[in-house]
Amino acid sequence: MxxxxxxxxxxxxxxxxxxxxxxxxxxxxxxxxxxxxxxxxxxxxxxxxxxxxxxxxxxxxEAWSRNPRNAQPEWVEIFYGKKLPRTIIVPLKDADATKVLLEDGRLAASWTVYFNYEYDDFPSEIVMFFNSSYSEKPAVEFYWIRPDGEEVFLKKHVLRRPDDRLYLSNDLSLELRLEGLFENKVGGKPSFMVTVEKGLFAEYSLDPRVLKGRYGIRFETTLEKNDVLNAEVVIYGSVYGLAGTDHLRxxxxxxxxxxxxxxxxxxxxxxxxxxxxxxxxxxxxxxxxxxxxxxxxxxxxxxxxxxxxxxxxxxxxxxxxxxxxxxxxxxxxxxxxxxxxxxxxxxxxxxxxxxxxxxxxxxxxxxxxxxxxxxxxxxxxxxxxxxxxxxxxxxxxxxxxxxxxxxxxxxxxxxxxxxxxxxxxxxxxxxxxxxxxxxxxxxxxxxxxxxxxxxxxxxxxxxxxx
Amino acid sequence: MNSDTRLLELEDLRKWFEIRRGFLSSRVNYVKAVDGVTFSLEEGKAVSLVGESGSGKTTLGKTILRLYEPNGGRILFQGKDITHTKVKDLKWYRRMASLVQQDPFGAFASHFTVFRALEEPLLIHNTVKSREERAERVFKALEEVRLTPVEDFAYKYPHMLSGGQLQRVAIARAIILEPRLIVADEPVSMLDASVRIEILTLLRRLQERLRLGVIYITHDLATTRFFSESALIMYAGHVMEKASTREVLRNPLHPYTKALLIATPDPNPQNRSRFKEVPPGEPPALVDPPKNCRFSPRCPRAFDKCFKEEPPEFEAAPGHWVKCWLYERS
Known part of the structure; x- marks a missing residue:
């Protein structure tokens, strides 16, 4: 029942x-x-x-141009046991520039921007995105300021178009210069290949170690009176978000x-x-x-x-x-x-x-x-x-x-x-x-x-x- | 017989089943399950259809209900010819004629409660519009078949009830549309001996009280006396003998009927060692049977004519018809 x-x-x-x-x-x-x-x-x-x-x-x-390519998800740090770099975007705004009027009526402009880099690994890529308007193509000089105050001349670049991009990582002559500088400082051939990223972020030593601290970037250029020059320096990390990114960022x-x-x-x-x-x-x-x-x-x-x-x-x-x-x-x-x-x-x-x-x-x-x-x-x-x-x-x-x-x-x-x-x-x-x-x-x-x-x-x- | 009171008339009714041999073969054989049945039933009367397995009595019952379409003859219900009426035009007849089956356990969809099973006919015929009225009808039907208190049974599933209880529900389902005719196809043969008589009494009482026409199909001659006014003895698709039940039992004329009566268990212990003379053999195969008396191969009293010609029905006594050459009036 x-x-x-x-x-x-x-x-x-x-x-x-x-x-x-x-x-x-x-x-x-x-x-x-x-x-x-x-x-x-x-x-x-x-x-x-x-x-x-x-x-x-x-x-x-285009939507993902500021994302690192093939980045792992952020949580993989658990397995590596070190802090992997996130992407850092350093903006250089026209308004922040110090501009000096020259005799010929043009302006001498310079910017210096600082950012902190506290990661245990090198960034994956460095790209400069320009957003400018000009009457004559300006030539821009870049300087790299290391945390110890040392200033390194990077490159002189003449903008090819208003929204020009400068892929620093692909710049072979820069890489060679950085390598030479490195060998001078260390007094020997380092145990690693000095890429642009490593040349910029490594300690001067034979082993690849990240120099943590406050970095700076300085731009110097001469502009016409009504020229505007904005830029973003994107220092791509090697991890991104919860799931990472693919080959198209x-x-x-x-x-x-x-x-x-x-x-x-x-x-x-x-x-x-x-x-x-x-x-x-x-x-x-x-x-x-x-x-x-x-x-x-x-x-x-x-x-x-x-x-x-x-x-x-x-x-x-x-x-x-x-x-x-x-x-x-x-x-x-x-x-x-x-x-x-x-x-x-x-x-x-x-x-x-x-x-x-x-x-x-x-x-x-x-x-x-x-x-x-x-x-x-x-x-x-x-x-x-x-x-x-x-x-x-x-x-x-x-x-x-x-x-x-x-x-x-x-x-x-x-x-x-x-x-x-x-x-x-x-x-x-x-x-x-x-x-x-x-x-x-x-x-x-x-x-x-x-x-x-x-x-x-x-x-x-x-x-x-x- | 007054024609106004005639509920059901069958005239030379035939139901043959086709069998095709092979995929493309055009040759068709017939199983002549019901082969020329004639009888009529009055309002409020019960008739017993007696025969052994394979005699065509169940087929006849289903043909009467137009679950099968006849191959020949006529079915008149209250004077209306329903022999070849299309299934979709038979809805009125489905209300007037209902079925009680042999197997109470198979007679209900296992996913319906008793209530739903009884409600289904009402829903299909849409006779009762409101849910309350339907419930009233269902409960009333359950009371009619003495399944009380009705609330105890209405919401049970079929597997929770016994065979006898289920057969009562089946009877309730058969009367819920207030039909004029019930075909009860061996309604008690699958039940325990202890409840058979209860179910039969119930059915008989309902039949008398509601003035129902009942066709009681059985292989058990013993229950017919109790149940019906008249009886039909079927053998191999033919009606061998028809008369009042009393007459058939007291004064059987056809050799087959006699054999059936002899085969009925005898409760008298003094007769236990008496030899019962039962005809040998089995009923014939009904695939294209020969044109003779179908009982002739087994008949102890068969003579030449029996093997050659099929006998017509002879009226041996008033109201007592026999399909046997022995009663041919010379």
Whole structure:
């Protein structure tokens, strides 16, 4: 009697009851927690970074010019045990310049800006961005002031255009001069290669050690009366944000964040659509039999021997497609799955049950019989399968993106891995580039797998013994 | 017989099932499960349909309910011809005629409560609009079949009830639309002996009180006396004998009926060692049967004519029809 009571209260609970029962499994609690986290993350992403903005930013290189290239995430410091450099932007504003009127009516201008450098490693790159307006191209001299007060002449540069950029790191003559200076000071050949960054930031010693302290940059130039010269010296670090950056200086975080709603919606939509449509097709096939059944079964058999991925690759190669079209193609190619055969047999079995005949005797229509008498019977074993099939579709989308066949505009996990692969991420030791999207993929699949497994146990209690 | 009171008339009703051999073969064989049945049932009367397994009695029941479409003959219900009416135009008939099945455990969708199972016919026919009225009808039906207190049963699932209780629910479902005809297809043969008589009594009382026409399909001659006014003995798709139940039991004429009666268990211990003469063999296969008396291979009294020609129905006594050459009036 107690057992009867229990099962009755369970049934009455409905959806709430199911949720309650699912949460009685520890694994499912973890799964639900991860799923909630992913949902919250998706919502947060969609609210804070609207999609058009995200796509725009992801596709432009200009937006990220002040970010370091291929920077690791900031938290890798834990593993290195030292403070890795962040990016420092040193602005030189026209208004801050000391200007002296010369006899010929021009202005002698000079700026000095200071910044602190307290990191344990050298910066990755140094670039000067100019933003000026002039009547005649000004020549600018740069001086480097080390923390000990020593002033080093860097270079004389004639601006080539108002928004000129000077890539100091690529300047070979500067590098050679710095190397000579270094050898003079140390009195020997240092044990490391004196790059521009090291030449500017290293202690004068044989080993590469960062000289911490307050650095300065001085600009000197002669300007016409109405000329304006602004500049930014960007000293790129080697770490960036939570997720690092890629070869185009884009923060991976944006791709990872936007990948979440894309992967979740793709996975869930295709899983639900595929399962529900297959279920309906299988039910129709089993219920009506005859010619309809014949046609559906032949389609299923033909579909079973058609290669899924090559067709998808062909579609994506020939047509300019977006995520929605990929989704629809995947659904169309998946609904006539072999699972239909299973559904059909179940339906044929149910169709012969006396209660169906009884319902026909009191006038239930085919539609009513299918919806209220047959589908509720075959639905329970289908739901866990549906949840468990979500990761498969998430991986499929990632796989297509990885093959370069995904939506060309959206930032997705698969595309990040694709970028990493084409840029030799593992070869160059940039593990984070691959591991971060892989982690997100695994997280998603674990969430759905855990929930799916718990549901499976509820639907099919025999599995509990395993 | 007054034609106004006629509920159901069958004229030479046939239900043959097609079997196709092979995928493209055009050859069609027929299983002649019901092959020329004629009888009529008056309002508020019960008829027993007796026969062994495979005699076509269940097929006949389902054909009467138009779960099958007949291949020949006519079905008249209250004078209306429903032989070939399209399923979608039969909705009124679904209200008038209902079914009680043999297996009470299979008769209900396991995901419906008793309440929902009883509500379904009302929902389908939309006879009762408001939910309160539907609940009233459901509870009333449960009271009719003595499942009280009704609240205890209404919200249970089928697996929580016993076979006898489920069969009561099945009867409640059969009467909830206030039909004129119930086809009870071996309603007690899957139940415990202890509850059979209760269910039959219930059905009989309801039949008398609601003036229902009942077609009681059974293989158990013993229960027919108790249940019905008239009886039909079926064998291999044919009606072999039809008369009032009393007449069939007291004065069986057809050799098959006699054999059936002999086979009925005899409660008298003094007869335990008496030899019972039961015809050998089995009912014939019904795939394209030959045109003769279908009982002839097993009949102890068969003669030449029996193997050659199918007998018509002879009226051996007033109201007592027998399909046997023995009763041909010379």
């Amino acid at each position: 107690g057992r009867l009571k229990m099962s009755s209260s369970k049934r009455v609970g409905g959806l709430k009851g199911v949720l309650h029962e699912v949460l009685s499994y520890k694994s499912a609690v973890i799964g639900v927690a991860i799923l909630l986290f992913l949902i919250v993350l998706s919502v947060y992403t969609m609210v804070t970074i609207p999609l058009p903005e995200a796509i725009q930013a992801w596709r432009s290189s 884009r923060p991976l975080l944006i791709g990872l964040l936007w990948g979440t709603p894309i992967a979740m919606s793709f996975g869930l939509t295709s899983a639900i659509l595929t399962t529900v449509l297959s279920l309906i097709i299988g039910t129709i096939s089993g219920w009506y039999g005859g010619k309809i059944d014949l046609v559906i079964q032949r389609i299923v058999e033909i579909n079973a021997v058609l290669p899924f991925l090559p067709i998808l690759i062909m579609l994506t190669t020939f047509y300019r497609i977006d995520l929605l079209i990929i989704l629809l193609s995947v659904v169309v190619l998946s609904i006539f799955s072999l699972g239909i055969k299973g559904t059909r047999i179940l339906v044929m079995q149910i169709k012969s049950y006396p209660y169906i005949e009884a319902a026909q005797a009191y006038g239930a229509s085919n539609m009513r019989l299918i919806l209220f008498y047959v589908i509720p019977k075959i639905l329970p074993p289908v739901v866990p399968g549906m949840i468990s099939s979500v990761p498969g579709f998430v991986f499929l989308e990632a796989g297509l993106s990885y093959l370069g066949l995904g939506d060309p505009f959206l930032p997705t996990w698969g595309k990040i891995i694709n970028d990493a692969q084409t840029n030799g991420a593992f070869y160059k030791g940039m593990y984070y580039w691959v591991l971060e999207p892989a982690f997100m993929l695994i997280l998603t699949s674990i969430a759905f797998a855990l929930i799916g497994m718990a549901l499976e146990k509820i639907v099919n209690p025999k599995l509990k013994e395993l």
